[in-house]
Amino acid sequence: MRIAITGGKGGTGKSTIATSLASYISKDRRVLLFDADVDCPNDHIILSSKRKNIGTVTHMVPKWDMSKCTRCGRCSEVCKMNAVVQVRERNPIFIADQCNGCGACMIACPSGAISKSKKDIGHIYTSNNGNVDMIGGDMIPGQMLSEFVVSAAKKEVEEKSSDYDVVITDTAAGTHCDVISALIGNEMAIAVTEPTQLGAHDLKLVMKLLKVLGIPAKIVLNRSDIGDPGLIEDVAKRYGSEIIASIPYSKSVIDSYSKGKPVRDSGIENMASYISGLDGNG
Amino acid sequence: MATGDFMKIITIASGKGGVGKSMLASSLAMVLAESRKVITVDCDVDAPNLGLSLGLKDSDYDTWKEITTNEKAELIESRCNGCKKCVDVCNFNAIEWDDERDMPVFDRMFCEGCGACELVCPRDAIVLKKAMNAKIGTGKTRYGFGIVSGQLKMGESGSGKIVFVTKKTAEDIGRKEGAEIMLIDAAAGIGCPVIASITGSDYVVAVTEPTPSAFSDLERVLRVVEHFGIPYGLVINKHDINNAFTKRVEHFAKGAGIPIIGKIPYDKEFVKANVGMKPIVSYDRGKKKMFQKIASEVLAHSD
Numbered sequence: 001m002r003i004a005i006t007g008g009k010g011g012t013g014k015s016t017i018a019t020s021l022a023s024y025i026s027k028d029r030r031v032l033l034f035d036a037d038v039d040c041p042n043d044h045i046i047l048s049s050k051r052k053n054i055g056t057v058t059h060m061v062p063k064w065d066m067s068k069c070t071r072c073g074r075c076s077e078v079c080k081m082n083a084v085v086q087v088r089e090r091n092p093i094f095i096a097d098q099c100n101g102c103g104a105c106m107i108a109c110p111s112g113a114i115s116k117s118k119k120d121i122g123h124i125y126t127s128n129n130g131n132v133d134m135i136g137g138d139m140i141p142g143q144m145l146s147e148f149v150v151s152a153a154k155k156e157v158e159e160k161s162s163d164y165d166v167v168i169t170d171t172a173a174g175t176h177c178d179v180i181s182a183l184i185g186n187e188m189a190i191a192v193t194e195p196t197q198l199g200a201h202d203l204k205l206v207m208k209l210l211k212v213l214g215i216p217a218k219i220v221l222n223r224s225d226i227g228d229p230g231l232i233e234d235v236a237k238r239y240g241s242e243i244i245a246s247i248p249y250s251k252s253v254i255d256s257y258s259k260g261k262p263v264r265d266s267g268i269e270n271m272a273s274y275i276s277g278l279d280g281n282g
Numbered sequence: 283m284a285t286g287d288f289m290k291i292i293t294i295a296s297g298k299g300g301v302g303k304s305m306l307a308s309s310l311a312m313v314l315a316e317s318r319k320v321i322t323v324d325c326d327v328d329a330p331n332l333g334l335s336l337g338l339k340d341s342d343y344d345t346w347k348e349i350t351t352n353e354k355a356e357l358i359e360s361r362c363n364g365c366k367k368c369v370d371v372c373n374f375n376a377i378e379w380d381d382e383r384d385m386p387v388f389d390r391m392f393c394e395g396c397g398a399c400e401l402v403c404p405r406d407a408i409v410l411k412k413a414m415n416a417k418i419g420t421g422k423t424r425y426g427f428g429i430v431s432g433q434l435k436m437g438e439s440g441s442g443k444i445v446f447v448t449k450k451t452a453e454d455i456g457r458k459e460g461a462e463i464m465l466i467d468a469a470a471g472i473g474c475p476v477i478a479s480i481t482g483s484d485y486v487v488a489v490t491e492p493t494p495s496a497f498s499d500l501e502r503v504l505r506v507v508e509h510f511g512i513p514y515g516l517v518i519n520k521h522d523i524n525n526a527f528t529k530r531v532e533h534f535a536k537g538a539g540i541p542i543i544g545k546i547p548y549d550k551e552f553v554k555a556n557v558g559m560k561p562i563v564s565y566d567r568g569k570k571k572m573f574q575k576i577a578s579e580v581l582a583h584s585d
Contacts, residue, residue: 008329010470011300015495039471040297040502042495060373080353080396101373102396141505144442144474151375173299173470174328175434176441180391196557197339198304202329205436212437227557249553258524260494 001279002167004183004215007192008202010173013222013247014192017271018170019046019132020262024272026131029165034157035136036182037172038122038149044136046260049129051136057152058118059145060101066091068113075105075114100145122149124156135160146178154181166275175209188278189215190244190271195227200235207239217241220271223249245270289456290584291464293325293483295507297499299470301491302519305552306576307467308335308561310487312425313570313577318463320427321456325445325479326469327416327432336423337559343421343431351443353395353410355388361407362386368399368408391437416444418451425564428455442474449482472499472506480507485584486514487543487576492527497534504540515543515583517576522547543579546572 005018015037022033035043044051062075069091076086083098084105096119106114122139137153139146161167171182183189191206193199203219210217219236221229224246236243247253247267256263294307304326311322324332333343340346355368355376364384369377376392377399379385390413400408415438419431432448434441449466456464468479480486486507490500500516507514516535521528528545535542555565563570 009299009331010329011298037471039473039476040495040499042298042498045494045498078397078401080394100394100396102394102398103371103373104396104398104401107371107398107401139473141472141502142477142509144477146471146473174326174441174475175436176328176473176475177439178473179328180437197559198331198334198556201331201334205329208436223553226553254523258491258493258520258527 001165001275002161002169002186003275004169004171004186004189005192006171006179006183006189006206008173008175008206009193009199012192012194012199015042015046015170016257016263017192017220017222017268018168019043020268021271022132022168023047023262024268025166025275030163031132032157032160032164032167033132033134034153034167034169035134036150036153036169036178038137038139038146038153038178039172041136041138043134043170044125044127046262047129047132047134049127049134051125051127053123054126055124056120057122057124057137057149059121059148060103061096061099061117061119062094062103062105062114063117064092064094065113065115068111070111072110074108074110078104078108097142097144121145124153147181150178150181175205180209180213183210183213183215186215189217190220191217192220192222193232194223195221195229195232197231200231203232203235207235207241211239219243220267221246223247225249244274289461289464290485291466291483292485292487292580292584293466293468293480294487294489295468295476295480295503296470296489297472297503298496301496302489304331304335304467305556305562306487306489306517306519307332307465309563309573310577310580311427311465312561312563313573314463314465315425315427319459319461320463320465321452321459321461322427322429323449323452323464323466324429324431325448325466325475327434327441327444327448327475328469330431330433332467333429333431334559336425336429336561338421338423338429340419343419346417346419348414348417349447350412350414351447352413352415352438352440354390354393354413355395355399355408356411357386357388358407358409359385361405363405365404367402367404371398371402373398391439394439413438415440418448420451420455428459430455442478445475445478472502476503477506480512481510483512485580486512487517487580488514489517489519490531491520492518492524492531497531513583515541515579517544517546518542519546520548521545541583543583544572544576
């Protein structure tokens with residue numbers, strides 16, 4: 001069973017809920033937690049587990065052999081990322097930070113002056129805190145290719161997933177390419193939101209995305225008592241979804257959160273029993 | 283970014299989501315607008331919330347314009363000779379081979395519009411076509427200053443480029459209106475949309491809260507800010523939810539020579555202001571002084 005925890009808006013409680021749920025389910029099931037927020041990975045911090053670097057993620061970048069270069073300017077012309085700058089009659093200048101490794105310059109070069117090289121963009125980690133096994137990606141700050149770090153980590157997850165009953169994927173905030181990459185392949189997604197206009201607005205975006213991806217979506221209402229739950233109920237109805245659990249804004253939840261610990265709450269238990277029910281192992 | 287030198291660009295970033303970027307941006311804009319001409323920009327194109335934080339729903343904007351920053355590859359089936367070169371060359375796994383029809387299938391969601399397949403195709407069977415991937419809204423808040431919001435179209439890609447167009451739109455409006463400050467609310471994370479938001483900024487306000495996760499993400503976003511050599515200051519939000527950890531953050535800032543330009547206590551009023559879609563300084567005037575102090579620090583550091 002593969003379940004993603006997502007939500008659009010940042011700070012709604014995705015990581016807190018993903019780690020708490022993984023901890024709770026791990027009492028009687030084999031759980032793998034995948035931290036797919038490679039920009040800002042936090043699950044290992046909440047679970048107090050030390051990460052082990054199991055590999056570097058690299059990405060293709062072009063390399064020029066200036067002795068073969070005729071300074072024709074084709075590489076610069078075809079690059080849609082503005083990563084190759086060329087002034088007439090001069091050698092092309094490559095701006096590695098802008099390059100997305102598409103290889104168009106290599107194909108376009110008429111004199112075979114461009115070959116494949118690579119750059120490091122991130123790392124893959126595993127960890128275990130005694131209860132929960134985790135795999136996560138970590139992009140090197142300053143790099144822009146998050147989605148490739150997510151894909152590399154996801155490949156690792158997919159290789160190991162048969163050893164587990166449940167794989168929980170914790171996505172980044174937003175609805176962009178790395179979130180999409182993390183969501184694809186899940187049997188269900190749980191969108192974590194809060195009962196405010198901001199929460200409802202971003203929830204709609206995520207529900208739309210999940211519809212496009214064809215992934216069934218359920219909702220968990222975090223800080224359920226701070227605003228107007230009706231806002232979220234409306235979104236749930238509009239997208240044919242339902243709220244499967246609510247977690248109130250309690251002192252103990254804030255305490256756990258501020259210390260970076262998983263939370264214990266009946267909302268988490270409700271989520272866990274919902275998931276067990278789907279699996280026929282309740 | 284080549285702005286007129288009269289307009290200062292200030293960007294609010296945090297790494298971690300939900301630590302108070304839009305809260306700070308909305309109230310900072312209000313107090314800055316008391317002495318300067320301000321334009322606000324929501325560069326969280328995945329999940330834009332600054333407008334809502336300032337009481338503006340999508341329907342309250344004056345204009346929404348659809349924009350195109352991306353192209354997507356499309357096949358002219360009659361020309362394809364089945365050589366599969368496009369599949370081999372695509373580094374984004376956006377092209378799969380349909381064995382039954384003996385033709386490539388393009389996945390729009392993964393296509394980056396790089397044009398490698400178009401270049402490699404011996405039969406000119408692939409063309410790049412413009413894709414409408416975002417919309418940009420412009421409007422006026424009830425507090426007098428303007429807002430520009432970018433919004434990514436669902437399932438489309440290219441957040442970074444959309445951020446650039448959103449900033450450019452705000453820059454043009456700001457220049458016309460004689461804005462002195464462009465205040466950008468960035469997305470969560472440290473990836474391309476965040477990098478696009480902070481490049482060209484004169485000053486970055488980094489927001490954090492005293493939790494291990496937020497601190498780890500702060501360190502990551504600061505590495506990006508430093509990579510671009512932009513001066514920055516730190517605001518610790520909800521500093522009293524974990525005093526011991528706040529000390530740790532302060533110790534880190536002192537050691538690294540990072541000015542702490544504000545500390546905001548936890549208060550239920552913030553939650554109520556958020557629920558009511560009002561900046562906290564408009565909801566609870568007692569909080570104004572605190573934000574005026576942050577604003578004067580921002581002005582002092584970015585001038």
